[in-house]
Amino acid sequence: MTKFINGLTAISEKIAKNTLLQIITGAFMLMLPITMTGGFAGLFNGISYEPYQNFLTSFGIKPVLSVIYQWTSGTIGLYLAFLVAYSFAQKKDIFSSKIIVGITSFVCFLIITPYTVPTEPFAPSSLPLNWLGASGMFTAIVVALVVGLIFALCKKYHLGIKLPEQVPAYIAEQFTALIPVVLSTVVFGIISCSFAATSFGSFHQFIYTVIGTPLNALGSNIWGFWILQITLYGLWFFGIHGGMTVGPIIMTLFMQLQLENLTAYQAGNPLPHMVIGDALSFGTGSLPLLVAILIFAKSKANRSIGKLSLVPAIFGVDEPAYFGIPMILNPIFFIPWVLIAPTLSVLGTHLLKVVGLLGYSTGSGGQNTASLPFFVGNMMNYGLQGLIWGFVLFVIVTVAYIPFVKAYDKQKLDEESLESTK
Known part of the structure; x- marks a missing residue:
């Protein structure tokens, strides 16, 4: 029994200490207030009791709950893109400013998100919200991990702009981040344009089909x-x-x-x-x-x-x-x-x-x-x-x-x- 427990403990520790799982879990934990708020907004907005729905509509509460949900749980992909990269930087200690890594991932996530360019002057462009929400979760994780990896490689091989020591640290830090930021945005700019020319139409659709669909099939099994x-x-x-x-x-x-x-x-x-x-x-x-x-x-x-x-x-x-x-x-x-x-x-x-x-x-x-x-x-x-x-x-x-x-x-x-x- 002792050997069995020791073996089980060793396996469990390896799973629990898996860096990838720790990064993703850390991001979800940081996002807990957002998802809880969105969950309550969605719950209160969706109760299918006609007098209650009439009350929400007549007092203008329903659109308030809808907009709260849309920009919390409804755009979880956006926040996940930032927080997974932030968690990656925190776990790997790859950059003194974890926020820069997170923002870079946030930007790259938007870069690979398809949008409609207006054909007339001053006409609004269209950004599909479905890819910013649950459907874009796996893409957000992939983008964040790649951005984190780019920052890690730049740190490992000392790819950065070094300024004289007399320059204040907070200014020098921004120049140090410039090369990994440029590399990240260029990489995902190329990926975005490349997948737009394929049958998938976008990198989002590719990730959703190749990764999301099999995982959902596994997850939906009782x-x-x-x-x-x-x-x-x-x-x-x-x-x-x-x-x-x-x-x-x-x-x-x-x-x-x-x-x-x-x-x-x-x-x-x-x-x-x-x-x-x-x-x-x-x-x-x-x-x-x-x-x-x-x-x-x-x-x-x-x-x-x-x-x-x-x-x-x-x-x-x-x-x-x-x-x-x-x-x-x-x-x-x-x-x-x-x-x-x-x-x-x-x-x-x-x-x-x-x-x-x-x-x-x-x-x-x-x-x-x-x-x-x-x-x-x-x-x-x-x-x-x-x-x-x-x-x-x-x-x-x-x-x-x-x-x-x-x-x-x-x-x-x-x-x-x-x-x-x-």
Whole structure:
């Protein structure tokens, strides 16, 4: 067992320390306030209750929510182009001003985005917003990584304009950045014109077809999502942070699908994707167990830890329960924690969708609801149906824990009884 755990830990650490995943995850974390704001704007704008929609329209609230959504989640590609490059520069420490690297990537992303040139004087040009949003996410990541690589190579081979030491540092820094900025813009200018002459029509369409479509096909597979969830909790069982290891993979696979659903929802259109990397939540791991302990456990240790861990668990902080009970490396809890709970959540949610008892997820919560009480996330993603079925799921998962809690509690009672007789 020790060798197995050590091997699993080594593999997990390699995944968690993967530089590419760390860069992308760092960018998504920096973007969290933007995506949360856009998620709430899209949620409130898309509630399909006629009196509510009439209220939004009559008071001029609907266009306000629409414009907030459009320039937050609706243009996520723009922000991702900047933040991935910024995160790259931060991780690799390739340039003293990370903002310059981010802005260069932002500019290059716009350079490869096709737009309509006006044929008449003073006529407005047209920039397709779809490539600035979810459809342009993978292109934004590619552009940002290439720009970061260009800056890294320029630093490695000392390609930059050096000014005398008497020149203030903040001015010299701008000249140092000039060569990688010029190289980046020229590279993507050539790429933009080259792909405009192909059957793809643009670099965006090429990346979306070659990278985005296969990843979306992988991400929209319910069995793939189920395996990822099992893996996440399985890693936690062995004391490895499953969220840090598997979370970036889930985010990369499903973020675009979530945003496409959210865009359709706030526009009042049918939601396009059934599987977008979320399911009805019962909490982030320990909450059903803690509730079962507080109802059925009799040992002082279990009840004490249960009370201390309950409130943090409601807000997605499970470590007090994971290490305090403990759940980690506790064979009694492996079946309900790693197998039963995520299976009920993922496959149970999917079954409810298939039979028509639950609608598709709006994507407004996405991966951003981990720190919220589970019923709030269910309400954001699935509306009133999600709120109701989420509580049903929570009860079912809690009931599934009962025999395992009683077995563990018996062990603790025996230990406490033995200690009291000493």
